[in-house]
Amino acid sequence: MDRITSRPGRVLVHIVLALFAVYSLVPFFWTTLQSFKTFKDAFSRAPILIFQPTWQNYQEVWIRSLPDAGSSAGYIILIAAAVITCLMLFARYIPVNPAWIYIGGLIGYGVLLWAIPQQVYMAKYYNYFINTIVVTVFTIITSISIGCLAGYALARYAGMAAVVILIAALAFRALPRLAFVLPYFWIGSLTNLLDTQILVIVALVAVNQPFTIWMLRSFFMEVPRDLEESAMVDGANRLTSFLNVIVPVAWPGIISTALFTLLLAYNEFLLVRVLTQTNWTLPVAISRYTGAEDPAQLTLAAAASVSATIPIIVVILFFQKHLVKGLAAGAVKG
């Protein structure tokens, strides 16, 4: 639509947008402040905005007991993490194939996550964090590989079977999680699979499958048919032409879908809450801090919440373009 040009009009536009930004950010702002406060500051009746910040809450959430004073292991770990992150952020400026840097970086992170508890006695929260990463990563891998095959097939096959599956998937997407989760709980109790990561991962893959195949299908529809047809004329069979020709072209769309799968797996509360008793992921673990009557938990809950949000914000900053694209694609195509 055409722009407002009058000066008061422009000022109004910016005031409205700024106010809405404040409205969006207030809870983040306040929780971050609370997480750096001492117990006493956090509980003053009139809110304190200027105070002596403390790391105490974060330390208590993550670490059970500190290593001996003077131990350099902690610093080495922090520096290594910073170096890996920088390398990955600026991969495109380094004259090596970025794919190798990303793979190396991910392996580096894995080694770090393994090395930290060897050096420092970590709190339970660290186990939940690792657990969340395991569940999220395996959910993404399984969900996307199955979903890609199905999404591609649904984009190319014109028969009735495809229509039926698409419509059924849409109906499943609309149904409440509880309708599926309670039977999972029953199966889990009968088979002793309750409280295992496998059950959580399989359940997450299943409940997100309808969304995944719809989204991937919409991206595969954009890939011109001539591409794989010419590859198949050259003698490749459908699977190899799919893997070598179609997947690279549809890659940005696959990344978008993977990003949404990541968010869905990382965010899942209800399913994990029902299917686990100790092997929690972060959302369930954090909700435990708030359920307790003890007000001392308040600052810990703040620190735990901020800690769990930072990885997501980093991932989003890294893939922001894909996120907006995915939201818009999902919206425009229904």
Next chain:
Amino acid sequence: MKRNAFFAFASPSIVIMFALMVLPLLMAVFLSFQYMTFRNITSPEFVGLRNFIEIFEDQRFWRSFEFTALYIAIVVPSWVVIGFVVALFLDQVSGLVRGVYLSIFLLPFIIVPIIGTIMFKQLWEPSGLLTWLYQQITGARFRVNETSVKTLIIVFGIWYVTPFTIVVYFAGFQTLPVEMFEAASIDGATRMQKIRHIVIPYVSSLTIFILLFSIMDSYRVFDSVFVLSELNPQFKADTVMTYTFLTAMQVQRLGKANAMAIITVIGIMVVLVPFLYLMYKEQIEER
């Protein structure tokens, strides 16, 4: 693509959806006719329709249903209106400013809903920022009671999903036909007239899409209600979903909870079937 190739490619996904969505639904139907608690989980007892009768006589279920209806009635129109208006304003800026605002606006939608709720809840703790502000403005202390908990649940519901409608409308506005606005300007249409007669009709299909998904999603709302109603457990502000959860995991009446889930599924399907039919026709025409 041939039929065989289609099934070869799609079978893993079909198997998973059948085994973990179709079968569980059938199991839920089976369990809804059983009396089952955590004690007799291996040997449920058939009770016929008794679970359903019990639910229909359960005052708490009807209260939770009322609150869910109220939630939908307030939250869904707010999403549409606020999202539309903010997207209009966002459309007025461009470049980096637009990108920064868009990222900020998206935050409530991106973060873990449970964590968003906890952050929101921190504002309303006795030492929270908004508790204090509330006291400064109204002069009264902020009290946690049924009304205030329900209000907070609704306000949070509006806060964390509006970004989605903003992005959807914003993406829709980018495809508006420029010529129509030029023609309207020549005819001397005011900005409000353009919004009323060009923009709103143009995005009406998006509005229907948003309405449909938001009604279904707000019916399923769970995480935020679960955390916020902990503010004071005495005033349970249950929705149908949280009440089902409590029946299953705390009261440990798994059969009854499954029956509630089945009632919910039937309710959603009634809303959904016309839409599914439309999608079906659209898919058939595409081929």
